[in-house]
Amino acid sequence: MAASGASSKRFGGLGQWWGVLAGALLIAAWINSAAGPPVVIALSVAVLLWCFFQAPVTCGAPVRGRTDGCRNNASGLLLGCHIRQHRWQKLKMLFLRRQVREFCAGLFSDGKATIVTLAGLGSFVSGLVALVPGVIVN
Ligand SMILES: [Zn+2]
Structure with a gap:
């Protein structure tokens, strides 16, 4: 009983990374043109929301006496x-406005943040391209 509880907890930690899985599906949807724009848009939005509100990144808020926040x-x-x-x-x-640069620097502050930021940028561009008609030449 105790063992199964521990493993489900570990899965919960991995579950935080579902956005990466959605990102992989998004790439697959782009490669496989049969998926169509609705699938690409839905996955793009899901990955973007994950990056903004759910991705497990470091807080990084300024803390007195700590340079790394x-x-x-x-x-x-x-x-x-x-x-x-x-x-x-x-x-x-x-x-x-004076802190936007600081915010942008925080987007690449460590490996996790960089992965999440790149996933966010990629899904944003992919959603945009899928939404604008005529960009994709079929
Ligand atoms: Zn904090």
């Missing part, structure tokens, strides 16, 4: 960790 797990590139002051920190940075 908060190291807690955050949910998504736009949200911070469970600490209330950090929760909307990154969204706020996007609206303060």
Whole structure:
């Protein structure tokens, strides 16, 4: 009983990365043209939402006395960790012009953040291309 509980917990950790799986499906949908734009758009939106609000990245909110910022797990590139002051920190940075550069630097602050950022950019471009008629020549 205890063992099965532990393994389901481990699966829960992997489950946080479902966006990467959706990203792989998105690439497959692009390669296999039979999937069609609706599938590509749906997967693009799913991956984008995952990157923004669910991806397991590091919080990175400024913390007094630490140069690398908060190291807690955050949910998504736009949200911070469970600490209330950090929760909307990154969204706020996007609206303060002086901090947008800092926000962008945070997108590539470590390996995890870079993967999530690239997945987000890729799905954004793919969704855009699938939505604009005439870009894809069939
Ligand atoms: Zn934090």
